[in-house]
Amino acid sequence: MFKKLLPYLRLMKPWAWLLALGIALQLLALASSIGLMALSGWFLSASALAGLSVATAQTFNYLLPSAGVRFFALSRTGTRYAERLVTHDATFRLLSRLRRHVYERLEPLSPAQLQRHGESELMTRLTADIDALDGLYLRVLAPSIVALLGIVVCGVVIGVFAPAIGVFAACALLTSGLLGPWLAWRAGRIHSDAWQQDNTRLRARLLERLNGLSELMIYNRWQGEVDKLIKGEHARDTHEYRLACQWGSSQLLSQTLLGLTLTGVLGMAGWAVIQHGMDATLVALMGLAVMGGFEAIALLPQAWQHLGRIQRAAARLDDIRSNVAETRFPDAETQQTPEGARLCLDRLSVHLEGNIAALSSVSLNIEEGEHLLILGPSGSGKTTLFNSLIRFVSPSDGTMTLGGAPLNRLSERDLRAQFAVAQQETHLFTTSYRDNLTMGRDVSDTNIMAVLDALALGDWLEHQPDGLSGFPDERGSSLSGGQLRRFGIARALLRQAPIVLMDEPTEGLDEATEQQVWEAIQKWCCNRTLIAITHRLTQLEQFDRIAMLDEGHLVEHDTPTRLLADPGSRLSTLCRRIDPELAGLMRTP
């Protein structure tokens, strides 16, 4: 049950002392708190007793207890402040390590599959899970240990004067602190899981419905969908409500047990005073110590709640790993190095999830320095072809070689060094524009400016107050869609790799910019292999060869001149289907 948490507990090792210090300070704060109330209670009782006669009142030593009261008041404040700083610092240190740990576990997974797993939603949930995991110390371990020790302190404070009452108080507090929250935690799991499931389902449903809003509105179904969503939400919230009820019941149980404990302690103390002549001034001390001890127990319920969340987070992290296959790279002995950059695809087939054939037996050789344009309607397998080249997906059949070496015999380092890729989506990191473009390599600003200018991004850069050192704003929205795409192209062009892969580089660009971008790509890729994907019929003749994909099959590939000259070719048919004049009209005059 707790096995999944072990690796995370192990991560804490280097800061064991810091964590211990945090717990010690928390305990001191708690002890001060118990001490303050218990000592004050005793002081009042004792001084009231002493004040009954003038003689005892004058001999009563009030210096020590009053100094103690003041000391506890100050130490409670001081230790609590120190405790907060130390525990938070420790938590953040842990968090740094935890993030690194999780990142290292996720890094080997295949991005394409990760994305199919739910894309950014998965990532968002993952971050939330890690945030939950970072509470393992601050919210679960520390409060639990402190509560246990606090109960011991409370037992000792009482036990010094009356051992039997001390033992009783400690045991009773332990029961009242653990029983209720534990029951709530056990029973709550069902509802938490159901809540999570409902939530994921409803969220996905909402997104799906929002995408079809026009249709649903035209068919007068939006109101019905709203009702259904709200009904689903009610079902989800019923679980939340049940959790709250359980939670309330567990608090009720804790309070009841506390009440019984306190009654027991006070009753026993009273009995001890009368029957065994125990000092009567200790009665108030014992009662207040029990109440102070409960302050520690009050931390436990939250800890149990968090424990549930943390366990689910750990389980989900494990889940992702087991669900998404890794792409394995060869070890040092079996790896080969490519000679040249000739790409050979032999009967390459790729099956995606659900056994859908994305590519069927594609054979194609791409010479070093060749510029190849891959055409095809959406869903024809163009992007899958790219993803197989960069090993984001694994082929189900066939072979791919690069410079004579099978692609899966290349070390990750060698493989990555061969390709510069501009994907359809450009991810902008929250770091400077320069770092976003150089991606960890040394590139001179002159080179960067040259690429940006060539891609018609020079104007945009001039409007950035901090130029290349500027940051994209926190949601990465300082670039428009078209600019972002060109930014991705610039990033790829700046990378010195023999093979350049461009996925729909001019999608969403206007005519003039499109022209300019193609020119820049051609210019920066001379002497390099260029493979570009598009579904637009432009720039055909700028390429050495055109390959047509349709439903995963390579329909034809040849030079553009020959394909266009053959009236039976797929390309010619396509060019005829869209009337040239009509295409001319599409252009803004």
Add this chain to the structure above:
Amino acid sequence: MASNETPRQWLKRTAGRGARWTRLSVIAGTLSTLVLLVQAWCIATIAQRMVIDGADFSSLTLPLMLLPPAFIVRGLLIRGRTICSARGGIEIRQSVRRELLERIAVLGPFWARRQHSATLSNRVWDQVDALQGFYADYRPQMLLCGIIPLIILVAVAPLSWAAALILIATGPLIPMNMAMVGIGAKKRQEDQFQEMGRMSRHFLDTLQGLSTLKLFGISKHQAQEVHTASESFRRRTMRVLRLAFLSSTVLEFFASVSIALLALYLGFVYLGQFHFGMYDHGINLFIGLFILILAPEFYQPLRDLGVHYHAKAEAEAAAEDLMPILNRRVFERDTDQPAWQPEASIALTLEGLSARYAGRASPALDNVTFELHANEMLAVIGPSGAGKSTLLNVLMGFMHPEAGGVSIKEGTRPPRALTDIRPDDWQRQIAWVGQSTVIVSGTLADNLRLANDAASDDALLDALEQAALKHWFDALPDGLDTRLGEGGRAVSGGQARRIALARAFLREARLVLLDEPTASLDQASERLVMDALARLSSGRTVVLLTHRMELLALADRVLMMDQGRVRALDTLDALRAPQGPLARPAATDIPERRDV
């Protein structure tokens, strides 16, 4: 609904929707403080009887008997409070979410598409959930902060004015001190919140960019980067926290010091050193202990409030995102129009129609005037941004023109303005096939009946045949009961498009709107869809957005649009005549740009 409402005001206004639960929660909290008085009475009485009175054990019976029920009642009240709080939060959330969803319909699909469906669903779902902490925990607690200390003061003041004075002196000082000692403690807490947010965003950013990092061969190296960045965030956050924690420490300090002061004051009164602060009845041990037990509770509500501070910050951030949707002004059509039900094919007249998107300088539609005849199929072409989609949105009633209008003529009845027809009535007359089709989770029959509730099974089968789905349908294991979508049978793009067509056949609508109905289909599906379109258009008025030559050939007339204006409207042949706007150049070269 003030347009310059702050998030805080909105949160307060919205709280009214769950007010009774909040009220119950506060009442439970208040009562539980009253029960605390009983508990304090019991403990103090026991001490008084034991220590001072030296009484018999039997004199403890009443307080000892009273203690457990007091705790049970307090537990029950706490339970009630937890439940009411959760309930209140849930009800407010549900109401806000419903309002948002209904609001989306008023703002229309075109508006929704421009918000990005992912962003919009995040707002409707996650941001609304983010309100829970505020309404369930923060708000009731805030109200209790004004009540509980007062009850304790009222209980203490008649016993000793000096003790009450100590509480009064430190109590109101706390919020003041919190603000003063950490000049702008609130600001600091906000800084803390922001710094923490940044920290987790950075990590999310790295994870989302993982494939980019991989492609650039630096994903392994990035592990170190993740750690370094996290560490530098830690240092920054700790700097903020060192100050932020001060404010809660001040609170802590006052709570501790006032307990100490009370204990010392009472002790010295007993010892006969102090003679002030009491009334004629003096102060006995019972009174002293009673006050001492209540003292921590005086500060507890404020300490608890601090725990929920992040809930408030989260809710305010959410409110800021939600308010623009809820408070956005829209044109709301009068719904008191008489019912409208056309009996013949409809013709449309567009007169000087102009429309503009909020915040745009140039109009999306600029003085568009043309007539759409009954039973005509009109194709609309033009470059992107020409206003084709806007035109469709105006026709569907999702967008309100800023000038001009649309009037509808059917049969021999006098023409009627679109604005004089109830949106429901109008939309019932529209069938729509767009670039993407909604497949709702449910059976095939459910999916088809979306367009027409009352359609019989035979009608469904007929529509499937018309939409060229018969072949596909025959292969389905459960026929009309086959489950589609989420958890059911996957539907390809071409099949989905034909399901949309089948819906259009079932719809019995007078006006059919088609938006690139053959976009991104493979050749075989495209053929099937086009045949179905030809069948669909007979006896209906059709508007078709396309740039496909084959589809243009189906149309009776072609409307050429450019920059929101009508450039030409004529038959395809006339447009392609030697002097027409679509005239063929002398020699046809390879075109510069077309789509596959």
